[in-house]
Amino acid sequence: MNDSKEHIVLVASKLFLQKSFKEVTMSELVKATGLSKGAFYHYFVSKEQLFMEVLDFFFTSVMTHRYEKYSRESFYQFYHDYANEIYEYGKKYLDRFELDENDCDLSQNYFTLAFDALKLFPEFKEKMIAGLKLELDIWTEVIKNAREKGEIQCLMTDEQIARTFINLSDGIAMHMVIKGSTIMEMVPPFMELWDKLYEMMKA
Amino acid sequence: MNDSKEHIVLVASKLFLQKSFKEVTMSELVKATGLSKGAFYHYFVSKEQLFMEVLDFFFTSVMTHRYEKYSRESFYQFYHDYANEIYEYGKKYLDRFELDENDCDLSQNYFTLAFDALKLFPEFKEKMIAGLKLELDIWTEVIKNAREKGEIQCLMTDEQIARTFINLSDGIAMHMVIKGSTIMEMVPPFMELWDKLYEMMKA
DNA sequence: TTAATTAAACCGAACATTCGGTATGTTAAC
């Protein structure tokens, strides 16, 4: 991709994480990029197309888990690797968007960005649901192995355990977002609960 | 409050639950109410004021828990009462906004409404945080009693248990929202997990 | 090496439309 185009996408990502699609103005965007309206429409046919490319960039490049990197030896190692990756996200995120810790109340908008995407592009919904399903399946598989190996034992089914861990972290993330916390600050709170849950299930 | 004004707030609530503050336009709103711009500005000084009144209506009248109504006898009863109230919400909600089950993919926007509120009215943040804190405190108190009475026993502290239950349900709600579920449909999924968690802690 | 040609990159004023908001009515009740 062209340098300028990439630059526009990056700058736009930052803006779309702070404001909704509607709230981000072309003049604002153009000003933030340092380029002109003409330059913008040289690379994009519309504001909508830019938004789509931002979504693609964000959800397939910034916000994806690389499950294959996480340990499958033990459930304990797996969820620690998982949490660690989220933490690394946080740093990469701040770095990528050149934010210091002070002005990153924008972490909030991972959620609003997602909701905005769902509203504007209904086809995005299937993608997201598929992503959630995949995540659940992987967790379930890991937990199944852990149980078979005798690492854990629990009244819950494998999938119930998986849902408990995943949804718990998402719920905490939402609460933290309301409070204006950064992604990195989210990890310890749910790690604390994850570890306790794990302890309760340890064989 | 005047009939017309109340009507405007109700119609506006429905719209603000589907779209963001910016996305809802005056013409759209006026058309939806069946009244005119003159009528609107007779009752409200601005779109912002309306939004504030909608927030007040929604978060203090529709979306509040009446904790005093929940049983404090047992933790089990408490969280069942809690879940039941959410379910009743759902019905009241659909009823209040005159929706049938088909067109209520708008349940989504409880979250976006809240985020929108946070962005527009920073003072709303303190209110929400205070609300979350209150909720956590009440849960913690109930759990403390349950433990003292020998109803439950658990490795976690009282507050950790409370956070686990609360955040878990919020996380599930968010997932369901992405999938386009209604509020009522959210209850069984987290009830299933709550019951299992409870079973794990039952003395 | 340089001049000529072409294409890509970029600019910014101007466009039609839509936005939230206002000014000026009209009507009916008391």
Add this chain to the structure above:
DNA sequence: GTTAACATACCGAATGTTCGGTTTAATTAA
């Protein structure tokens, strides 16, 4: 005849987009 409850026509500012143009870079010809 005053006032509350609306309706209608209208305003200026802001919106996303277009378009005629300029600058810059790459390519070719002399």
